[in-house]
Amino acid sequence: MTSPRAELTYLEVLDAVAESQRAVEASLESLTDGQVSEPSKLPGWSRGHVITHLARNSDGFNRFALGILTGESVPEMYPGGPAARDAAIEEGAGRPAELLAADFRFASRRMLDSLRQIGEDRYEMPVNYRKPATVRDIPILRWRELEIHHVDLGLGYTADDWPETFVEHTLRTQLPELSARHPNVAVPELSRNELLAWLVGRPTREGLPPVPAWPF
Structure with missing residues (x-):
């Protein structure tokens, strides 16, 4: 696994995560109950599914933190494993917009508070993520969840709105991983934001080379 760290410090990424968090919160402020049940840009998921996923993802990273x-072993990100995770998302997806937004806000802010309490001496400690990862990687992984799923909500935030720092950071780490794992995939000539959108399976135009499901 190519390290997702690429130059930014742990605390710098946490600051970026907080900024992305505020942007999602702003998008959810005017969300209506009708919009919650509408399809998101993810096949089979409503906006309520995406918001609930982001909240439960926060809970999972908070468990790690x-x-x-505390020094307690956390054997998996989601209690009960993937099946329990999927059930929790399905169960929470149909809630009113106000409750969805509050759940997202509380879970995400709590996770940030926990991550900020971790001292530098513990940054290299491993966590039981689905790929090899350490504490230092958690903010990066959360950053990606927020920015990519913000687009998936279909509320006017697009790949063009991704912060330059996020785009460059993710491309620097994920393009080499694509090349290493799938060397026959042709990388198209696109703007940086469009290139990242293609890379993570959110292409902005038709006719681009197919890319394996991300994360690789």
């Missing part, structure tokens, strides 16, 4: 802080 608390485990590091």
